[in-house]
Amino acid sequence: MGTRAKKLSLKELYQAIYEKGQASKPELAQDFGVSLTAVSDYVNQLESLGFVESKAKGTSTGGRKPLLYQVTPGFRYIVGVDMRVTHFYVFLSDVTGNLLHTELIHVNKDYYTYVTALAQNIQYILARFGLDKKKEQVIAVGICISGVTDFEHKVVDLSNELGWLDRPLALDLEKALGIPVFVENDARVYARNEINMEETNNVVTVLYLSRGVGLALVIGDRVLQGYNNRAGDSQFFGRDIDKIYHVIRTCGLFQEINDLPYIKLGAQPQHIFDLNQKFMRHVEENPDIKDAVEVFSTEVARMMIAMANVVNPKRILLTGNVFDYF
Template sequence: MDKEERLKILYKILLENEALTKPELAEKAGLSLTAISDYINELVDSDWILPRKKADSSGGRRAVIYEINAKKRYIIGIDLKDSHFYIFISDLKGEIIKTKIHYLNNCSFNYYINEILKVIRTILAELNLKNEDFLSFGISISGITDFENKIVNRSNQLDWTDQPLAERLEKELEIPVFVETDVRIYAHNELDKDDQNNITTVLFIGEGIGLALIVRNQILQGYTNRVGDNRFFGEKLKNLIYIIRNDQYLKEINKLPYYSKEFEEEKIEELNQRYKEFISKNQKNSKELNDFTDYIASMMLSTINLLNPKKVLLTGNVFDYNDLIYSQVREKISAGEMYHLPEIKRNKKSESPLEKAVLSFLMQKFFAIEKFNLMRE
């Protein structure tokens, strides 16, 4: 491991922790206190981290603790939908500087790119920030992506195929750009840094169906490299997505935002009640729903018995907002035959989930690329 790699490890440890002393950093990094002192001094001199005195109620000498300089750089995050995109600027600790929802006339690729660039440039001018003030740019999208080549292989929601989304934006903005479909995992803290044996299976249901697998806090790459690859389900997929894409209520559910500062509890409750009444009065739709949840539960039981996960996370707009579907799938999984019953859960609501998620995946991706060098920044 060379010096630059150690510097990045130390910075990443501080990024994941509020503040640490040199001995605490040495223990977490597995390095000597002498080595830590040299690296810390370099990071302080380059302004990536800041020292401050720790409060000491005993009146003795106060220890020095270190934390990241959140204002050293900023990030841009964006969540893409077919009718709008949500964009935010934050510092490196996730403090939101600016947000904006921008509505679109259509979602053709070139038009969408131009609208993103227009909004970003307007926001940067308003904040008096330049491109070089930014560490990176993270994009949340529903679909299949090719991380290495910065391509959206397929997004059904936006009707894009093999579009160089991140590549185009990176060229225009001269900021490293990353595109990700697994943002919900980061948003709901399923990557548990304190549990190195964490194994979680994740089922996404929205306008499509996808599976994710987390082993030792790494999201494993699937058939292509993302959970949204519906081809995993083969021909049966047509039967599964029929109810999602054709049921008027579920279509309405899927139009609800993944992220919302004003989470409309009353609206969600009203939608759930309306759907329960609709299902109870329509035998055909009730059977379709039951068949749908049967198949999903059976598939998850097979996955659970194969992988023996600690947790099963049911997520996506249908599970985020639909109590009936979530309850049926959960009950049918719980009633199945398993070696053990894992924790079966849904998304938990948290403050600013999308922003925290984008920051989390951005930093993980960014620190993994070789060209990022703290001392040359």
């Protein structure tokens, strides 16, 4: 009995190949429950358009070895931006995650100054790689920011870190660049990395710690957004948690640490060790700061326990730049 014909979009097929890394036509036909003929037609279309390519052969089950298809690395590109108070990072990668370029730019946090600097530096990087004339090859610009974001409407509702309120950041950048732009808060960006397309019952909670605290929830293949697109912008700790915010905003050492650029994992080990030692001495020598850190750690632990009891996630991810230095 033949496989019943079923509707299948090129987008679904492309996403499946992307998630798998490599896949053969028979494998895709089985996954989608469609005929091999139908899958072959769709894969051939993607290949002719340049979206996928075949570079290897799979294991034979009796006949010829099937071709393995993968996403074409240099066919489309993505720009990523990580925004901080005094600086931002720009990343250029292909769709397979191959990092082609990174840049650190210092900037004033005034909104219009910041947007202008973002647009100019992104345009500079695109021109450097010849993509300023081929903007259709750039899928989108993705922005990560601490604060309350409205992903659907591309607005930063509130960023205490930058002092912004109701700023149409992604919309303004789209006008300047002519490329789709999306803005999302830190916690949900990290949560998106926890999506597993092959694990339908996937439930993960992400707790992101920086100058503020964010919570995100992954259910299945989606990050919970909430009815107003703001799920994950959590500010529901107890009153004592304000102590750590006061310390972070007023302590000179905390300011020094928070203003440091990201350091690549494994790089500058002595510098990281010295920074940790300096921080631990500072905490021990200042009882008020030690108390604030202990209260903060206790509240974080309570939240993680509460999430485990209420949501029963398969994983809890604790992340954020605070723990780069603790």
